[in-house]
Amino acid sequence: MEEFISQLYPFSKFHMSKKCKACNNEAEENEEFCELHKLAYLNIVKAYEEWKKAYGEISFNEFLRKIVEAKESGEAVKEIAFYIMKNNFKVKKE
Amino acid sequence: MKTTLIICEKPDAALHVAKALSENGEIKKLIKYDIPYFEVKNNSEKLIICSAIGHLYEVDVKGNEKRTEYPVWDFTWKPKHLVERGQKKQEKFIKAITELAKEADLFINACDYDIEGSLIGYMILKYACKGAHVKAKRMKFSTLTVKELREAYKNLMPTLDYPLINAGMCRHEIDWLYGINLSRALTESARKYSGKYSILSIGRVQGPTLKFIVEKEREIQTFVPKPYWVINSKIDINGEKFNVEYKLSKIEEKNIANKIVKECFKKEGEIINIQSKTYELPPPPPFDLTQLQLEAYRHFGFTPKQTLDIAEHLYLNALISYPRTSSQKLPSTIGYMEILNSLKENSQYKDAINELYNINELKPNEGEKTDPAHPAIYPTGIQPKEELSSREKKIYDLIVKRFIATFGDSCLKKSEKAIIKVNEHIFYLRGARILKPGWIKFYSPYLSLKESLLPPLSIGQKVFFDEVKAEEKYTQPPSRFNPTSLLKLMEEQSIGTKATRAEIIDILYKRGYIKDERITATPLSFKIIKLMLKYCSKIVSVEFTRELEEMMKKIEFGKEEREKVVLKAVNNLKPAIMELKNKEVEIGKELSEVIKQVKALDFTIKTPCPNCGSQLLIIKSKKTGKRFIGCSGLWIGKCRFSLPLPQKGKLSLLNKECPECGFQMIQVKIAGRKPMISCPKCFITNLNNKKLTITKAGN
Numbered sequence: 001m002e003e004f005i006s007q008l009y010p011f012s013k014f015h016m017s018k019k020c021k022a023c024n025n026e027a028e029e030n031e032e033f034c035e036l037h038k039l040a041y042l043n044i045v046k047a048y049e050e051w052k053k054a055y056g057e058i059s060f061n062e063f064l065r066k067i068v069e070a071k072e073s074g075e076a077v078k079e080i081a082f083y084i085m086k087n088n089f090k091v092k093k094e
Numbered sequence: 095m096k097t098t099l100i101i102c103e104k105p106d107a108a109l110h111v112a113k114a115l116s117e118n119g120e121i122k123k124l125i126k127y128d129i130p131y132f133e134v135k136n137n138s139e140k141l142i143i144c145s146a147i148g149h150l151y152e153v154d155v156k157g158n159e160k161r162t163e164y165p166v167w168d169f170t171w172k173p174k175h176l177v178e179r180g181q182k183k184q185e186k187f188i189k190a191i192t193e194l195a196k197e198a199d200l201f202i203n204a205c206d207y208d209i210e211g212s213l214i215g216y217m218i219l220k221y222a223c224k225g226a227h228v229k230a231k232r233m234k235f236s237t238l239t240v241k242e243l244r245e246a247y248k249n250l251m252p253t254l255d256y257p258l259i260n261a262g263m264c265r266h267e268i269d270w271l272y273g274i275n276l277s278r279a280l281t282e283s284a285r286k287y288s289g290k291y292s293i294l295s296i297g298r299v300q301g302p303t304l305k306f307i308v309e310k311e312r313e314i315q316t317f318v319p320k321p322y323w324v325i326n327s328k329i330d331i332n333g334e335k336f337n338v339e340y341k342l343s344k345i346e347e348k349n350i351a352n353k354i355v356k357e358c359f360k361k362e363g364e365i366i367n368i369q370s371k372t373y374e375l376p377p378p379p380p381f382d383l384t385q386l387q388l389e390a391y392r393h394f395g396f397t398p399k400q401t402l403d404i405a406e407h408l409y410l411n412a413l414i415s416y417p418r419t420s421s422q423k424l425p426s427t428i429g430y431m432e433i434l435n436s437l438k439e440n441s442q443y444k445d446a447i448n449e450l451y452n453i454n455e456l457k458p459n460e461g462e463k464t465d466p467a468h469p470a471i472y473p474t475g476i477q478p479k480e481e482l483s484s485r486e487k488k489i490y491d492l493i494v495k496r497f498i499a500t501f502g503d504s505c506l507k508k509s510e511k512a513i514i515k516v517n518e519h520i521f522y523l524r525g526a527r528i529l530k531p532g533w534i535k536f537y538s539p540y541l542s543l544k545e546s547l548l549p550p551l552s553i554g555q556k557v558f559f560d561e562v563k564a565e566e567k568y569t570q571p572p573s574r575f576n577p578t579s580l581l582k583l584m585e586e587q588s589i590g591t592k593a594t595r596a597e598i599i600d601i602l603y604k605r606g607y608i609k610d611e612r613i614t615a616t617p618l619s620f621k622i623i624k625l626m627l628k629y630c631s632k633i634v635s636v637e638f639t640r641e642l643e644e645m646m647k648k649i650e651f652g653k654e655e656r657e658k659v660v661l662k663a664v665n666n667l668k669p670a671i672m673e674l675k676n677k678e679v680e681i682g683k684e685l686s687e688v689i690k691q692v693k694a695l696d697f698t699i700k701t702p703c704p705n706c707g708s709q710l711l712i713i714k715s716k717k718t719g720k721r722f723i724g725c726s727g728l729w730i731g732k733c734r735f736s737l738p739l740p741q742k743g744k745l746s747l748l749n750k751e752c753p754e755c756g757f758q759m760i761q762v763k764i765a766g767r768k769p770m771i772s773c774p775k776c777f778i779t780n781l782n783n784k785k786l787t788i789t790k791a792g793n
Contacts, residue, residue, distance in 0.1 A: 036312065039316045040318075047318035047320065051321065055348050072571055073319055074315040074316050074317040076315040076316050077315070077317060
């Protein structure tokens with residue numbers, strides 16, 4: 001059954017190899033995300049500084065909520081923002 | 095009596111040539127192997143006019159190697175029916191032409207005058223007519239009008255156009271070498287790993303084109319918008335409201351935006367300056383193929399391929415000149431007056447042309463692009479003999495109006511700007527008026543300029559800021575390509591040719607690398623480009639493709655040798671293919687995984703199950719053979735949610751949500767009918783409500 005479902009739905013938990021935390025695709029070597037989500041993550045971290053300047057003050061959670069809601073945000077960005085919010089993921093400063 | 099065999103590219107063109115060259119108007123239509131051809135008399139000569147249906151010969155592997163083996167470097171030209179399936183008709187054309195060639199003393203290639211036409215005629219003369227290419231002549235024309243065809247027949251080129259033929263052969267051979275080796279490498283790697291067969295292709299032009307799309311997709315998917323504020327304000331002048339613009343179109347900080355609002359709202363400003371500028375809008379150049387494709391997409395939503403097909407049909411009916419041109423020039427030899435006089439017979443264009451005659455000099459506003467073989471696209475002036483389809487009418491009208499507009503005067507426009515100061519803040523009140531419409535009148539409805547008239551204003555005049563608001567906005571992600579903007583980029587980057595670009599975009603859709611009109615790259619295309627960059631980056635390099643294109647272009651002008659260019663391409667391709675071959679297992683594994691993902695996505699609904707939140711899938715029942723939407727929770731006994739689906743037609747999931755309930759919309763296409771777009775959830779809810787109403791009414 002597990003094999004059958006993983007064939008139908010490849011992003012399911014039944015894939016055992018090192019997977020991206022946001023989409024379950026193969027993660028980059030020694031990384032937590034795949035190439036696309038890693039780039040989205042880096043862009044989010046960079047953008048937060050710009051958002052803080054634009055609003056004067058904005059909490060990281062409020063910033064994430066706004067980018068998840070914005071129709072202009074990329075899909076990968078929304079997925080990462082959602083993942084961080086859901087899992088209290090600690091943002092590393094690159 | 096001497097017999098001349100004239101070879102045309104398509105049957106419709108052959109009929110036009112026969113009509114034009116018959117001295118007494120008599121045309122004998124004959125049939126050989128089910129293929130029609132024509133016989134006419136001209137100056138006591140017998141002319142046999144036959145045609146091909148595009149290419150009858152194609153590059154293929156030398157010998158009879160398996161279709162799965164790679165790399166392959168030895169190639170030869172073979173009849174198309176021996177290379178591709180379903181080409182029985184082509185075989186009949188070759189047989190018929192071979193028979194007809196036996197009785198001919200002279201041979202003429204009258205295929206379209208470009209790389210492909212020259213190559214089609216050359217291959218037929220060389221192989222079907224058993225070496226007749228050495229003594230054959232070439233007919234050069236840009237329209238299928240009687241006048242031009244007779245002129246072309248009178249002034250035949252003494253030999254075939256070998257630079258064009260060599261350029262064509264080179265392009266086909268290189269494309270074949272790239273296509274066959276790279277596509278087999280990808281397809282075979284995936285097949286050997288998974289045991290399943292999926293066609294995967296990548297080519298010399300396909301590669302860099304797909305790379306553009308993937309790069310854009312990556313930018314869009316990882317785009318984080320930035321907030322900014324715009325100041326929306328209205329002023330009151332003598333009881334009338336006018337929108338005014340703040341000096342800065344974007345304010346990057348919220349505090350600053352709020353400060354502007356505070357300092358201007360309900361305040362009185364003063365007009366400190368009034369500026370006006372008159373400028374000319376010159377008429378547009380006549381259409382080359384790309385510009386026609388861009389304009390047809392903008393106004394009618396036609397894809398580049400659709401526009402090309404329609405334009406070719408109009409050309410074969412002698413209504414317009416040859417459409418596969420990159421020229422924006424209209425030489426006077428085409429006879430401007432004659433064409434305009436003929437177009438005047440159509441009441442739709444009569445007034446515009448009469449007005450054009452009042453202009454002193456009849457001179458088109460030519461663009462910069464040139465084409466050694468053909469002028470820009472123009473109407474021949476011949477009236478359509480048969481009723482055109484609605485799509486053909488649209489393209490024809492666009493071409494005629496553009497042709498007329500290029501002869502028009504410039505449009506004269508005046509822009510006005512009042513500068514208003516309020517508390518050290520500057521605002522602009524803008525207006526525009528058309529002083530003389532010029533060519534724009536002729537090009538209506540394809541371009542119309544809006545006027546915004548300002549009231550009488552004076553320096554020092556006071557105005558009241560009635561409304562001042564700071565609106566929060568976000569920066570926009572890069573726009574997606576559509577088929578036409580992608581085509582334009584390919585042209586700007588000099589990859590592909592005007593004749594092949596539209597087809598390459600179509601192939602990317604067919605392979606499942608891209609989808610939707612606003613082009614989205616699929617996970618498969620990400621993987622293909624990733625693999626190419628990892629193992630053979632040159633294949634997707636725009637610079638390398640452009641360099642090859644330039645070398646091939648030089649062959650057209652006799653400045654480069656075909657053999658040298660093919661050799662260079664092979665030398666670049668060989669190491670890439672060997673690398674792919676060595677890494678077959680790794681590549682196969684990566685490709686198989688992503689193919690599985692893509693296939694699964696075709697059956698996975700984005701909206702979660704409304705009952706349990708699990709994934710919804712399109713399932714086909716083994717028992718009844720019927721398809722429906724079912725919940726993946728079913729397999730673990732958790733949920734039995736399901737929705738019915740239409741059983742007939744091709745079903746696809748759209749990237750669109752239902753405005754009523756937010757469920758993912760579906761599309762069903764049945765041949766010959768308009769595609770049906772609907773929400774499966776609302777459909778069943780509405781059906782249930784209807785049943786309920788009927789039951790209640792019955793009770």
